[in-house]
Amino acid sequence: MRYQDFITSDHNVLLGKPIIKGTRLTVELILRKLGEGATYSDLADMYPGLSTEAILAVLQYAADLVANEKDLRVAR
Template sequence: MRERIEVNPNIHFGKPCVAGTRITLQSVLELIREGLTFNEIRRDYYPDLQPEDIRACIQYAIDLVTSEDIHITATV
């Protein structure tokens, strides 16, 4: 699934995009946040995307959060 997302410094300043497109992962995730279904995203915004592309955007975001180091400082 990772091959469906690419980072190219020459496209959108290196933001992750769906491979072979200029569609940013952020754009897809924002549509999901707004409650759009995969079918609505494809029909109304990005007809060239496949459901697997949208799933790959979600998985990429999950992978980022999973690998994130969290540093908690104690407060008194």
């Protein structure tokens, strides 16, 4: 699966934040909900039409972003 099949960014929609295609659900929202302990089932209940594949695409997208980070330490 390619996350690009599920995630898009358009400057005319939510100021270009990455969203799940066909929705106004941001990648950030899904990641925050998962980080708060929501399960895939919880997310499906909260957001009807949200597929497991879309959630997995969000995780793949986040992993790619983190993989390209150079350093998370704050410069002093």
